[in-house]
Amino acid sequence: MKETSGILSDRIKHVPRSFIREILKVARDPSIISFAGGLPNEQLFPLKQIEQATKDVFADHGTEILQYSNSEGYLPLRQLISASYARRQGLNVPPENILITNGSQQGLDLLGKVLVNQNDAIVVEEPGYLGAIQALSLYSSRFIPVPVHPAGMDIEILATTLEQRVPKLVYAVPNFQNPSGISYSAENRSAVAELLRGTQCLLVEDDPYGELRFSGEEKPSFYKLAPKNTVLLGSYSKTVAPSFRLGWIVAPDWLMEKLIIAKQAADLHTNGFVQHILHRYLSTSDIKAQIDKISKFYGDQKKLMMASISCHFPSAVEVTDPEGGMFLWATLPESLSSVDLFNRAIHEKVAFVPGDPFYINKVHTNTFRLNFSCVGGESIENGITRLGCLIKSCL
Amino acid sequence: MKETSGILSDRIKHVPRSFIREILKVARDPSIISFAGGLPNEQLFPLKQIEQATKDVFADHGTEILQYSNSEGYLPLRQLISASYARRQGLNVPPENILITNGSQQGLDLLGKVLVNQNDAIVVEEPGYLGAIQALSLYSSRFIPVPVHPAGMDIEILATTLEQRVPKLVYAVPNFQNPSGISYSAENRSAVAELLRGTQCLLVEDDPYGELRFSGEEKPSFYKLAPKNTVLLGSYSKTVAPSFRLGWIVAPDWLMEKLIIAKQAADLHTNGFVQHILHRYLSTSDIKAQIDKISKFYGDQKKLMMASISCHFPSAVEVTDPEGGMFLWATLPESLSSVDLFNRAIHEKVAFVPGDPFYINKVHTNTFRLNFSCVGGESIENGITRLGCLIKSCL
Numbered sequence: 001m002k003e004t005s006g007i008l009s010d011r012i013k014h015v016p017r018s019f020i021r022e023i024l025k026v027a028r029d030p031s032i033i034s035f036a037g038g039l040p041n042e043q044l045f046p047l048k049q050i051e052q053a054t055k056d057v058f059a060d061h062g063t064e065i066l067q068y069s070n071s072e073g074y075l076p077l078r079q080l081i082s083a084s085y086a087r088r089q090g091l092n093v094p095p096e097n098i099l100i101t102n103g104s105q106q107g108l109d110l111l112g113k114v115l116v117n118q119n120d121a122i123v124v125e126e127p128g129y130l131g132a133i134q135a136l137s138l139y140s141s142r143f144i145p146v147p148v149h150p151a152g153m154d155i156e157i158l159a160t161t162l163e164q165r166v167p168k169l170v171y172a173v174p175n176f177q178n179p180s181g182i183s184y185s186a187e188n189r190s191a192v193a194e195l196l197r198g199t200q201c202l203l204v205e206d207d208p209y210g211e212l213r214f215s216g217e218e219k220p221s222f223y224k225l226a227p228k229n230t231v232l233l234g235s236y237s238k239t240v241a242p243s244f245r246l247g248w249i250v251a252p253d254w255l256m257e258k259l260i261i262a263k264q265a266a267d268l269h270t271n272g273f274v275q276h277i278l279h280r281y282l283s284t285s286d287i288k289a290q291i292d293k294i295s296k297f298y299g300d301q302k303k304l305m306m307a308s309i310s311c312h313f314p315s316a317v318e319v320t321d322p323e324g325g326m327f328l329w330a331t332l333p334e335s336l337s338s339v340d341l342f343n344r345a346i347h348e349k350v351a352f353v354p355g356d357p358f359y360i361n362k363v364h365t366n367t368f369r370l371n372f373s374c375v376g377g378e379s380i381e382n383g384i385t386r387l388g389c390l391i392k393s394c395l
Numbered sequence: 396m397k398e399t400s401g402i403l404s405d406r407i408k409h410v411p412r413s414f415i416r417e418i419l420k421v422a423r424d425p426s427i428i429s430f431a432g433g434l435p436n437e438q439l440f441p442l443k444q445i446e447q448a449t450k451d452v453f454a455d456h457g458t459e460i461l462q463y464s465n466s467e468g469y470l471p472l473r474q475l476i477s478a479s480y481a482r483r484q485g486l487n488v489p490p491e492n493i494l495i496t497n498g499s500q501q502g503l504d505l506l507g508k509v510l511v512n513q514n515d516a517i518v519v520e521e522p523g524y525l526g527a528i529q530a531l532s533l534y535s536s537r538f539i540p541v542p543v544h545p546a547g548m549d550i551e552i553l554a555t556t557l558e559q560r561v562p563k564l565v566y567a568v569p570n571f572q573n574p575s576g577i578s579y580s581a582e583n584r585s586a587v588a589e590l591l592r593g594t595q596c597l598l599v600e601d602d603p604y605g606e607l608r609f610s611g612e613e614k615p616s617f618y619k620l621a622p623k624n625t626v627l628l629g630s631y632s633k634t635v636a637p638s639f640r641l642g643w644i645v646a647p648d649w650l651m652e653k654l655i656i657a658k659q660a661a662d663l664h665t666n667g668f669v670q671h672i673l674h675r676y677l678s679t680s681d682i683k684a685q686i687d688k689i690s691k692f693y694g695d696q697k698k699l700m701m702a703s704i705s706c707h708f709p710s711a712v713e714v715t716d717p718e719g720g721m722f723l724w725a726t727l728p729e730s731l732s733s734v735d736l737f738n739r740a741i742h743e744k745v746a747f748v749p750g751d752p753f754y755i756n757k758v759h760t761n762t763f764r765l766n767f768s769c770v771g772g773e774s775i776e777n778g779i780t781r782l783g784c785l786i787k788s789c790l
Binding site: 006015040064066103134139168242265267268272 | 404442457460461504508512534635656
């Protein structure tokens with residue numbers, strides 16, 4: 001049997017190919033300085049503490065750490081997440097409204113399963129996180145892009161969109177967005193929340209980077225501003241260990257009940273062994289110090305990159321100035337294509353992600369993403385210098 | 396916002412509630428002798444060896460065991476799975492055609508994503524595994540039940556079904572099926588394979604229990620009999636550790652490419668940390684001895700249960716005689732309902748799973764499932780005695 005037999009589902013045909021995957025393959029060449037990655041810096045992972053937590057879990061537990069467990073997730077871990085919301089953001093999130101998922105990526109899949117019909121409209125940020133579009137495109141192909149600016153979502157366009165037809169979901173990464181690095185201002189959040197309140201539209205607030213703030217002040221969560229219209233996604237992938245695939249969804253009772261059914265159908269439950277280990281790690285280590293360490297490191301890296309950019313990029317290139325996270329976003333003069341720049345940059349042994357995959361059906365964009373979490377200081381200087389020269393030669 | 400707002404997807408409404416979940420809640424009372432469970436016996440988990448493997452992984456690897464990894468899964472683990480197919484069953488399964496999933500349950504979800512449209516027909520065994528129906532019912536609600544008998548699938552009904560309209564998938568558990576414990580005979584497999592060959596229908600051969608054989612001879616895999624029409628699902632949940640959520644799909648190139656996209660969309664990749672641990676465990680421990688230990692234990696338990704049944708059940712009750720796995724299946728005289736028996740049995744402090752949830756849209760069935768992996772010898776004797784008395788009193 002062959003693919004040409006037409007046996008494939010219609011929905012899989014809607015899923016965009018991962019252009020980033022192809023780019024990362026090219027950028028894997030060790031002689032290339034790559035700003036294309038999206039990985040947290042693994043030198044900052046708390047390996048020793050995780051090793052200790054694992055030892056302790058073996059010492060204190062029996063075979064039950066290897067047995068099947070419940071679909072909702074390990075209750076003591078959900079209690080820690082609940083306590084962390086209360087402490088950090090003053091949010092009241094009962095453990096019963098937290099479902100442990102395989103990273104926040106699975107949260108998107110489960111929301112798609114439970115909420116989205118084929119013709120439902122889904123608002124996504126533009127530029128926006130490709131993984132969310134991938135996950136949700138298995139359930140609907142009606143994506144409505146709403147531009148994001150340095151201060152947040154374009155309120156006028158969002159308002160017009162909501163007037164035309166209430167979308168099922170609005171997907172947003174309000175803190176240090178991937179790919180742009182921007183954060184929604186307090187005013188912007190209030191305006192978005194005001195538009196959603198009382199509608200039948202749920203805002204999915206994905207917040208993988210929120211704790212990795214290196215400057216500025218924390219802004220209120222949508223969960224505070226429009227609690228009835230907000231579903232939260234969280235993750236330990238950027239603060240502890242991505243390989244653990246531990247994230248969570250916060251949802252109201254009526255939705256949680258269905259999400260648990262979808263989780264059972266998807267994979268019964270999330271790995272129980274690592275839930276125990278993570279819980280032990282969080283209970284016995286100074287997670288705040290861990291997060292501060294990462295934030296400081298990424299902040300220093302970003303400063304270095306910004307300083308280098310202001311020296312070497314022509315002034316016609318605009319860049320965002322993130323207050324946290326792992327990415328910044330560059331906009332070339334309109335006449336230039338970032339894919340063309342990428343193809344030339346590879347020859348100069350420097351890589352980044354061109355903007356195209358972060359848009360719905362746009363090509364030849366003039367934007368690109370730069371990652372600053374993984375590249376050493378000297379390489380940042382060298383890579384940005386090379387990129388600056390290239391851009392100048394294109395102008 | 397409330398559920399009554401109609402915001403839920405149509406597909407989630409098709410997913411059957413987990414009746415078993417409700418039953419397991421009732422059966423959790425420690426004073427009840429429960430044959431209702433479906434768990435492997437955790438006393439047989441190789442806890443010490445897993446602990447050692449974990450130590451070794453920490454000693455030999457750095458932070459990369461906590462980093463993101465590829466969507467296909469850890470290559471050395473896929474190589475071990477490939478080698479095991481060659482050694483045990485003489486099957487040629489290249490590692491490139493193996494995708495690591497969160498248990499074989501996720502394999503079903505990914506196959507649904509990639510292959511199934513809303514109106515596609517899916518053949519399922521009757522009685523059959525509820526988890527498969529749950530997973531696939533998110534993608535289609537057209538299930539066509541085909542009865543299974545002690546020797547396998549009903550060939551006449553399958554032939555008629557295939558004549559009427561080629562289904563997209565046939566889902567089968569040919570070894571020690573859940574719930575019935577039956578295995579397809581060699582002849583039955585050949586007949587099923589013959590019907591499928593040359594059609595556009597894929598047989599999903601789910602084999603979580605295949606290695607847990609305590610009597611009889613291994614039968615050929617559908618992957619051998621109809622390789623172009625077979626997708627294999629495998630799992631370490633019944634042989635090593637269910638909490639690890641490690642299973643796999645074997646699929647041809649054209650399908651693998653799409654499954655990887657679906658896996659990325661679903662959760663990026665399977666937990667890399669436990670893939671390392673499992674790989675180390677499998678490379679350094681005697682997995683055959685581990686499987687033999689489980690098989691012998693379950694075989695002894697089954698013998699005990701069968702002996703007790705032949706003493707205490709009236710002869711009008713038929714039971715299957717499994718050659719492996721964890722379950723056997725009882726059929727009451729037609730006038731009796733197993734749900735009624737269950738309600739009475741709970742008062743006598745003994746539990747099992749009534750047959751209803753293993754059928755598509757059937758209630759008041761006269762069948763039920765008995766699990767023999769987890770109950771102690773004395774409890775088997777006591778529980779079966781009580782059940783036998785109850786059944787006699789109903790006749």
